[in-house]
Amino acid sequence: MDETREYLRKTLRATGILAACASMCLANFGISWAIVPLLAGLALAVVLLLGWWGFLGSLITLAQAIEEKNARQRRVTQRFFLLALVKYPLVGWVIWWLTRHWGAKELAAFVAGFGFLTLVIALRAVGKMLTEHGEVKK
Numbered sequence: 046m047d048e049t050r051e052y053l054r055k056t057l058r059a060t061g062i063l064a065a066c067a068s069m070c071l072a073n074f075g076i077s078w079a080i081v082p083l084l085a086g087l088a089l090a091v092v093l094l095l096g097w098w099g100f101l102g103s104l105i106t107l108a109q110a111i112e113e114k115n116a117r118q119r120r121v122t123q124r125f126f127l128l129a130l131v132k133y134p135l136v137g138w139v140i141w142w143l144t145r146h147w148g149a150k151e152l153a154a155f156v157a158g159f160g161f162l163t164l165v166i167a168l169r170a171v172g173k174m175l176t177e178h179g180e181v182k183k
Contacts, residue, residue: 079150096132
C-alpha cells in the first residue's frame, strides 16, 4: 500500500499544480466564470478517487482481519462500506443539484474539471512509459 499511497500523493500534487495553472490561464483569458465549476468537477473527481483508494484498502484490511480473526478491524471496515453506500447517492444528489442550478457553460466546465484528473493520470502513465522505455540498450 505504500507504493500506491506514494503514487496517489504524487498524482494529487501534479493535479493541484496543473489546476492552479489552468485557473490562472482561465483568469488571464477572461473566462473567470469557469474557474469555480472546473475546480468543483476536479474536487469531485479527487473525492471519488480517494474513495476508491480507501475502498480497495479496506478490502485488503477486511481480508487480513478475517484471516487474523480481528473483530475491531472488521467493524472499522464495515463502517467504511456503509460510507461507500452513502457516498454515491450523495454524489448523485450533488450532480442533480448542479444540473438544475448551473447553465450549459458551467456544466461543460464542471465536466472538463472532472476529466482533468483522468488526464493527469494518463499523462503520468505516458511520461513513465517514455522514461522507462526510452533508454537505449548497448
